[in-house]
Amino acid sequence: MxxxxxxxxxxxxxxxxxxSFWVMTILFPFLMLAIGAVPILLSQDGSDSQRVAVIDHTGKYIKLFQDSQAYSFVTADRPISEYKGENHPEEITAILEIRQDLLEDPSAISLFSFKQLPRGLETYINTTLSSYLTDQKIASFQIPELKEAIQQSKVTIAVTTYKWNEEGDATTASSSMASALGxxxxFLSYIFIMTYGGMVLQGVQEEKKSRILEIMVSSVRPMDMMMGKIIGIGLAGVVQIIVWVVLLTLGSLGLQFFLGVNTSEATGAMSAGGTTELIQGLQxxxxxxxxxxxxxxxxxxIGGYLFYASILAALSATVSSDEDSSQLMLPMVLIMVFSIYAGLASADNPDGSLAFWCSILPVTSPIVMMVRLPFEVPIWQVALSLVLLYLSFVGTSYFGGKIYRVGILMYGxxxxxxxxxxxxRYK
Structure with missing residues (x-):
């Protein structure tokens, strides 16, 4: 012991x-925060907006287009023929030409550009004109209050979901929030198991190539060597995860302050009725x-890591090159990918046969059970899954240890x- x-x-x-351990431990949260913050910062900079020149022969539509951070619209100062050719103005991204009344000819509109345009510009133009022309078409029927009647006839149903507890009290529930959490x-379980399982495989290979195992095996049992490597790397992973959680939490609070996210403003926005769905989600x-x-x-x-790490440690002891050890990860990757797809499919039916069996079998339960947990899985299913997972680890570590004790001394x-x-079968 x-x-x-x-x-x-x-x-x-x-x-x-x-x-390198601390560099990656500290750098990873900052990279994750940067991934979320950079798009926000760039979106606040309106200097890269698309500039569109509008040639409106009717004079009725140009006033509909409002400038935004993404797009700005200007009245064209020349015929469309002068925009063609190599000497086109660089500040103009596209030219929108409206040739006649679109109610009479909806195809009398074209959008020209000097490069491939983003989809959002086309969507904005179509939405703006379609809304305006719809109102004009309704007005052409000359029926009083027809537009208001059409608007009032639209009915949108958004069912509110409640969940009863054992006392019969109702609390707000949301399947979308539960699915997102699951x-x-x-994905967190997938990333952690793959990352630290790969560390075990790499660690065994490094020691086998350096021949240090030949010295260690003279004073330490191979089983202790394998389990010590698995547990030691797992503890290092736990330290890394704790640091990530702390830094991500502090970094998120700092970003909210830096980006000007004000709690009182958010409260005012919620009271204005603009974030009802957010309130329901929080509830x-x-x-x-x-x-x-x-x-x-x-x-x-922990169970998933121990289960897969014991298998990888035993198998990595049977090979002597990095190429062979990398191939050992392929079956594990395929199983993990299958587990991810099974989890995605189980999100819509967390009590179905696929979700049940994949959350019970040890090879997939560390991944798939995560999807089911927010949907209040029966405690006996959770207990059964954990018992099978840890019993499987005991089995894989026992047989893996027998393979490990012979494989670590074999080369070539x-x-x-x-x-x-x-x-x-060796005694």
Whole structure:
């Protein structure tokens, strides 16, 4: 047991003492914050707006187009023929020509440009003109208050979902918010298991190539070496995740202050009725049992990491080159990708057969169960899934240890399946 502790400490400290570990640990949250902040900052800069020259032969439509951060419209100062050729003005992105009344000929409009235009400009023009022409068409029928009648005849249904608790009290619920939360947990579990499982595989290969294992095996049992590596790397991963959570939280608060997100302004906007859906979403989140979800997420992440890491550690000990070890990741990647797709399909039916079985089987449960957790999975299903997952880890670590103790001392030859079975039967 003392040797196991020493291996865990070695694996843990050998990683957290590396400068590259802390560089990536600190840099990753800033990259994630930058991905979210840069588009916002760039969108606030109106200097890159699309400038459109409008040639309106009717004189009725140019006043409809309003400038925005994305587009600005100006009256053309020359015929369209003079815009053609190599000496076109660089400040003009496109030319919109309206040749006659669009109610009489809806095709009498064209948009010319000197490069491929973004889809948003075409959508804005079509929406603006369609709305105006619809009003004109309604007015041409000369029926009093026809437009108001049409508007009032439109009925939109948005059902409000409630959930009863054991006392019979109703709280607001939202399937979209639950699905979004579940998918977020799914991708986090996928990323963490892939990242730290890959670290185990890489760590075994580095030690095998350096031949340090030949020295260590003389004083440490191979099983202790394998489990110490898995646990040590896992603890380093936990430290990294904690730092990420703290930095992302502090960075998000700092960005809100820097970008001018004011709580009082947000409250005023909500009272104006513009964010009713946001309020309902927040109320729906308040009805979710986050304590259970967080606890289950940690348990499934740990179990999934231990399960896959024990398999990768054993298999990586059977190969001697980086090319062969990278191929070992392919089956794991395929299983993880299948789990992601199963999770996406299960979001619409979290109690279906696909969701149930994929959240119970150990190879997919760390991923798929994350989708189901916000939908209040029966506790017996969660318990069964965790028991099977950790029992599978015990099995893979036991048989993986038998493969590991022989494979770490073999070089230059890739064992066959028959040889692996023979290693497992060794006493």
């Amino acid at each position: 003392n040797n196991l502790r020493l291996v865990i400490e070695r694996e843990f400290y050998s990683r957290v003492r590396k400068r 998918m977020g947990l799914t 729906a989140l308040s009805g979710i049992n986050f304590t259970m979800i967080i606890v289950c997420f940690i348990l499934f992440f 030859k890739k064992p066959s399946v028959k040889e692996l079975l023979r290693w497992i």
